Amino acid sequence: MDNKSAVTILASIAQEARLEIFRTLVQAGITGLSAGSIAEKLCIPNSTLSFHLKELSHAGLVNSRQESRFIYYSANYEAMNSLLAYLTKNCCAGQQDGCVDITTCEIQEREAIS
């Protein structure tokens, strides 16, 4: 991850409609949702949604796959992961004085097991 691609990714979700779309996809899981069902769920006109999905795809934050006449969009979790790691990289220069404490599902899972 470098500055430019992080900016592209951040810009892709620095917009109300797109952030809503992205979070919907994050919650939808790897199967994702079709463009039409996103449009319906979030009340976004098709052409506008298409524009936003293109922005998200272009940034690499969402993946898409065709299935019959439908195109399914899904969150790219690896990209999200890389972005968050980039933002917090070398946080506090290695000191632990107030740093981020993110616990997402994989970590919750790991801790539940141990």
Place this chain on the structure above:
Amino acid sequence: MDNKSAVTILASIAQEARLEIFRTLVQAGITGLSAGSIAEKLCIPNSTLSFHLKELSHAGLVNSRQESRFIYYSANYEAMNSLLAYLTKNCCAGQQDGCVDITTCEIQEREAIS
């Protein structure tokens, strides 16, 4: 955290100069850096830097404090934390199929102890 404030925060770092400034502050720790030293370190004209710092402050991503003639800017780790939590909230609808795995310094610390 809601959609609007997340967008404000994301927009504040969805710009090359500001992302660089923010990451510099994240790495600088709670003491932060003076406006002048940021300008010098990143080769950004004062007026431009001032504009960007205002954006970051307004979004709540950085704090500032006056110390003699200097103004020190520092990362707001709580705000960063909230943002990352918002982005990954209810990730994969509770399933663990490819989710984010962020481990920042507090977690590293906790794991090093245990």
Place this chain on the structure above:
DNA sequence: GCTATATTTCTATATTTATGGAAATATAGA
């Protein structure tokens, strides 16, 4: 109060971005 230093505000220009209707382009079943 004067001077030097630190930072911000003002200003104008250039650039990028968001919106949604209408038309165009796929895809697949009959």
Place this chain on the structure above:
DNA sequence: TCTATATTTCCATAAATATAGAAATATAGC
């Protein structure tokens, strides 16, 4: 091939954002 459905592209307009020089505003030491 015809038709219905799904999605994207085209387009024009409106709005927001980035840039940096010059001027203005703090702050502190003498």
